[in-house]
Amino acid sequence: MTENRRETEKIYETDGLTFVFDAEVLSCDARKDGLFDVVLDRTAFFPGGGGQDPDTGFIDGARVSGMRQNGGEIVHVADRAFGKGSKVTGKVDAEKRLWRMENHTGEHIFSGVVHNVFALENVGFHLGDEYVTIDTSGPLTLADVEKAEALTNEVIRRNEKIEILFPEKDELAKMTYRSKKELEGRVRIVRIGDTDMCACCAPHLPSTGMAGYFTVLAFMPYKGGTRLYALSGSGAVKETRSRLNALKTASETLSVKPCDVPAAIDRVLAENAAREQERVALLTELLELKIAAATASTTAPTTAARNVPGSGYRAVFCEQADMRTLNRVGEKHKEGALFFLAVAGPAGKRKYVMKSERIDLKKAAPAINEILGGRGGGSAREISGSASVESEEQLFEAAERIAERFRQ
Ligand SMILES: [Zn+2]
Known part of the structure; x- marks a missing residue:
């Protein structure tokens, strides 16, 4: 261990733009993970x-992958050792x-504005690698966010000086500043004009x-306040460009001006909903016709039973049908029949649904699955699953076998 700890000169505290610096190695200790704890007399590395x-x-050539603060001493975790007293260059x-x-800096300005204009505190801040999150102590509306964002950008455009202050204890006690709490030792104040x-x-x-440039990307209610996702500087410019590109693609696809994209999307969604309604109506009609045709069919002697109230069944095969529509149609047709059986979906992905008020389908499921060449289950009144039924004829054959087996 290092004998006499001393305060590292912290270049970054007053000068954020020095990235390359000369220093002397005060100590270098091997760590258990094969890396080294290096202490310099001065550093621009923020811990x-x-x-x-x-x-x-x-x-020098050693990679600094971690940092630690040990009282006033800054420890750099480097991947090679240095001799005590050697002169090095940090980058x-x-x-x-x-x-x-x-x-x-963008966050400080925005939080200052929100504090001054809306009397809200920044109660949570995280600076990630992709965006910044800011949590406020109370809710902000869209208009509030737009106002705070505009004021933040005004402060940026005014290019105000950012001062770093180290006030004495009594001086500090008189000062009004954000994040005021009982702090041990010297307190560093970052002042941005009146903001x-x-x-x-x-x-x-x-x-x-x-x-x-400062921009709020998104915001949402969070713990009684608002969580904002924001970016400043090069990150804000890059993200804005990528969002403009996305908007450009959407506007070209929809053949409308960028500002009209939301209205155009609403229109497309409404058209789709109407088309879906139409599709379901046509499908229902098709299913009804198929069921009626099968019920009236007399091609095989046994199929007549399909028509007998109470002992017949209703079966339908329809590749285009979806399960929701089949379920709805099935609810109607299971009444007064031994069972309702439908097979739908494209070849290789066929599904069945079966409903009955007379057969305990939960118990009958293994036998029915075997006949349909699939897997499935459900409740006493309804089962569904996969089926390997290739045609309408095959379905009727299977339905006939099920009816013979479970008809009392
Ligand atoms: Zn800060």
Whole structure:
């Protein structure tokens, strides 16, 4: 273990834009996982906190994959050892850090605006790799979100300076800022003009303009408040472009202007619903005709039994039918018959449904499955499953066998 712990000079606290720095190795300890805990006299690597993940990067050639804070000391987890006292160059993954700073700064501005305009607190913040989530202490409407988003972008366009303050204890007690709680030791305040004052340990951009653009992607009620999904900077631009592309495709497909896409979708859905109604009506008519034809058929002596009230059955074979319509038609035709049996669906994917008020289908299911060459089950009054029935003739043969077996 390292003997005398000392405070690491934290470059990121006051300067978020230094990604390459020179430092001296104060200690290097081997870890159980084969990696090394490296402590430098100064670092630009942010160890994580305030909703923001730790930085990654390199110390000379060694990859820094993890970070830890040990009191005032910052520990870098590196994949090779360094001699104590050696001079090294650290390189923070700048692209990742910039992405995070843009989004963290955007979040501060937005949370400040929401605090000032709607008197709501940010009660949960997470800076992920794909978007940011912000939870507010009370509900926000669409109009509120649009207003807060517009005001946030105004602050960004004004390119206001972002100040980092380390106030003395008595000075701090008099200050009004977000995230005010009993904090141990020195408190770091991030001030964005009149928009926001917040206690935060994470690196920030030097001015609001660098956040570029802030946008709320989605929001929903969450624990009595609102959860917002947002992006700033390059992430916001990229996501906006991809959403515009999606809208462009939809507008071209529907042959309407982008703004008219929602109305066009409503129209298409209404047309589909009407068509579906028409389809079900036609299908029902077809099923009724098929059942009537089968009942009137006299081609085989036994089929006459289909027509005998109470002892006959009703069977229908229809490749185009769907189970819902069959069920509805079956409910009507099971009445006054020994059973109603329908086989539907394309070859290889045939399904059957059987209803009866006279046969205990739950008990009869194994025998019926065997006759239909399928598998299935259900209740005493209704069973369904797969069937390997190739034609109407085959169905009638099977129905006849079932009727013979279960007719009393
Ligand atoms: Zn913060």
